[in-house]
Amino acid sequence: RKEVEQDPGPFNVPEGATVAFNCTYSNSASQSFFWYRQDCRKEPKLLMSVYSSGNEDGRFTAQLNRASQYISLLIRDSKLSDSATYLCVVNRRNTGFQKLVFGTGTRLLVSP
Amino acid sequence: DGGITQSPKYLFRKEGQNVTLSCEQNLNHDAMYWYRQDPGQGLRLIYYSQIVNDFQKGDIAEGYSVSREKKESFPLTVTSAQKNPTAFYLCASSIDLGPTEAFFGQGTRLTVV
Numbered sequence: 363r364k365e366v367e368q369d370p371g372p373f374n375v376p377e378g379a380t381v382a383f384n385c386t387y388s389n390s391a392s393q394s395f396f397w398y399r400q401d402c403r404k405e406p407k408l409l410m411s412v413y414s415s416g417n418e419d420g421r422f423t424a425q426l427n428r429a430s431q432y433i434s435l436l437i438r439d440s441k442l443s444d445s446a447t448y449l450c451v452v453n454r455r456n457t458g459f460q461k462l463v464f465g466t467g468t469r470l471l472v473s474p
Numbered sequence: 475d476g477g478i479t480q481s482p483k484y485l486f487r488k489e490g491q492n493v494t495l496s497c498e499q500n501l502n503h504d505a506m507y508w509y510r511q512d513p514g515q516g517l518r519l520i521y522y523s524q525i526v527n528d529f530q531k532g533d534i535a536e537g538y539s540v541s542r543e544k545k546e547s548f549p550l551t552v553t554s555a556q557k558n559p560t561a562f563y564l565c566a567s568s569i570d571l572g573p574t575e576a577f578f579g580q581g582t583r584l585t586v587v
Contacts, residue, residue, distance in 0.1 A: 370514075403583070405564055405580050411575065449516070449517075453574075462519075464509075465516055466514065466515055467516070
C-alpha cells in the first residue's frame with residue numbers, strides 16, 4: 363500500500379462545477395500536509411497548506427481529519443485554468459528530518 | 475527575484491555517459507532536495523542536503539551522486555550506473571528540514587538516447 367493514496371482521475375467537470383479530491387495517508391506520525399498543483403510538464407507549485415481546523419483560500423477549501431488520516435480539497439466554481447494535476451503531500455519525521463511524501467496526483471480537466 | 479533555477483530544461487544523454495544537472499537557489503534556504511518523477515508515479519526522493527558539505531541518500535539514490543559545496547548550489551550527477559535514467563528531475567529547497575513546504579525549480583527532462 364502506498365503511503366499517500368489519491369484517486370488518479372481524471373475528473374472531467376464543466377466550468378462552474380464544484381469538485382472534491384480526497385487523499386489518505388498511512389503514517390500516523392505525519393505532521394504537516396499540503397496540496398500542490400502541477401501543470402503538464404511543469405514543476406509542482408504549492409497551492410495551500412492544510413490545517414486541522416480546515417482552511418480556505420478563495421475558491422479552494424482544504425480539510426484534514428487526523429483520526430481518519432484523510433485530507434480533502436474542494437474547488438468551487440471551477441475555471442478552465444484549474445485544469446491540472448493536484449498532488450497531496452504529507453510531511454513526516456523520518457530519522458532526523460521531515461520527509462515530504464507525494465501522492466501520485468489527481469488530474470482535473472475543466473471543460474467549457 | 476528569488477527562486478530556484480535548474481538547467482538545462484531538456485537534456486539528452488547517450489547510454490554510458492555521466493551527466494550533471496544544475497540547481498541554484500537564492501532563497502537563502504538551508505535544505506535542498508532532488509526528486510525524480512516518472513509517468514504515473516509520485517515524486518521520489520533521490521538525495522537531500524540539510525547544510526553545506528552535508529547530504530544524505532533518499533529512497534532511490536543508486537546511480538546518482540550530489541555535492542553541496544555552496545549553500546546556493548546542489549548539483550546532481552546521473553551516472554552510467556543508473557539503469558533507467560530517463561525521467562523528469564526536480565530540485566527543491568525549503569527553509570530547513572522541518573515541517574515546511576518545499577519550493578521547486580522548473581525541472582530538467584533527461585532523455586537517454
